[in-house]
Amino acid sequence: MNDSTEKVEACLACGSRRFRPAFTSTAQMHPSKEAFLFSRCEDCGLIFLSTRARPEALGQYYTEHYLPYRGDRAWGRYAGFVRQGQQRLDRARVRAVERYATLSSQSKVLDVGCGKPSFLKSLHEKHACECWGIDFSVEGWRGEAGFDPLHLLEGGPHDIPLEQQFDVITMWHYLEHDYDPAGTLSRLRACARPGAILLVEVPNFNAWSRRVFCRHWGGFHTPRHTAIYTPQTLSILLERSGWRVVRKGLPGTLGPYILWWLSWRERRGANWGASMARYFPEFLAGSILLAPVMALRRWSLDTQLVVAVVSRPVGHKVGRSVGW
Ligand SMILES: [Zn+2]
Structure with missing residues (x-):
């Protein structure tokens, strides 16, 4: 504990104050070797950072050493390959939304923590729906004319105007960074139309890659991930925040190999602040060699997707397929 850290008083999922130290994890994708304490809630079992960076100190962990923050430009001359990978991911996310909601030009979609809003752009191009994105940083869309049809806001969930009511809300790897996930989900509940659908994707603490890489597991992103959910x-967090879970434990859209490679590279040591171009050949070779292994179902749940609704919807696909 020092001036730049704070203690968490209650479990982020269920609010219990009964939790015990579980393990420490050192800062990842960061030059320091600071240790942070994860605890386990004695009531719901959530693993969360019980000593974490103060919000005002977080900036020091979102620098050039943090790979997701740098996007494809981190990969130098291989940026085009990485961009293609992002496009495949965007299409997978569009398909995930299509699976659970019927979209039209009348639909209103919000993506929280949109970063570079390429997913929203893909969704808008395919369905002409009204797309909104919000992020703490405008870096993802500043100076990019291609995102003009989107409504993009700078800020956090509490900056979303309540008069905007959405049919679909997505969070792709946002909630695990959130310091007040229950507050965020409650706010989103207030921004959701009756029958709205929520898709949340986060790393899965039950991941097989965590069992392989232990403290080096890339799903921790220490200290940026405040909780690692199963x-x-x-589901406990969502239900407590005004949402009804209709599907849980679905494979995430982010494939298992990325998490595997991040973990492997973290264990071997990497200069995360340098150009990633030096690592691209091994990244590519690994993706080919491990493809048969990563195709096994056990790996598909290393990232997880959950689908929730606010009330009984009319006409949503999930209502018919799940039969609730
Ligand atoms: Zn708990």
Whole structure:
């Protein structure tokens, strides 16, 4: 504990004050070797950072050493390959939304923590729906004319105007960074139309890659991830925040190999602040060699997707397929 850290008083999922130290994890994708304490809630089992960076000190962990923050430009001359990978991911996310909601030009969609809003752009191009994105940083869309049809806001969930009511809300790897996930989900509940659908994707604490890489597991992103959810603890959090879970424990859209490679590279040591171009050949070779292994179902749940609704919807696909 020092001036730049704070203690968490209650479990982020269920609010219990009964939790015990579980393990420490050192800062990842960061030059320091600071240790942070994860605890386990004795009531719901959530694993969360019980000593974490103060919000005002977080900036020091979102620098050039943090790979997701740098996007494809981190990969130098291989940026085009990485961009293609992002496009495949965007299409997978569009398909995930299509699976659970019927979209039209009348639909209103919000993506929280949109970063570079390429997913929203893909969704808008395919369905002409009204797309909104919000992020703490405008870096993802500043100076990019291609995102003009989108409504993009700078800020956090509490900056979303309540008069905007959405049919679909998505959060792709946002909630695990959130310091007040229950507050965020409650706010989103207030911005949701009756029958609205929520898709949340986060790393899965039950991941097989965590069992392989232990403290080096890339799903920790220490100290940026405030909690590491299982399908059960994520459901507890959602239900407590005004959402009804209709599907949980679905494979995430982010494939298992990325998490595997990040973990492997973290264990071997990397200069995360340098150009990633030096690592691209091994990244590509690994993706080919491990493809048969990563195709096994056990790996598909290393990232997880959950689908929730606010009330009984009319006409949503999920209502018919799940039969609730
Ligand atoms: Zn708990």
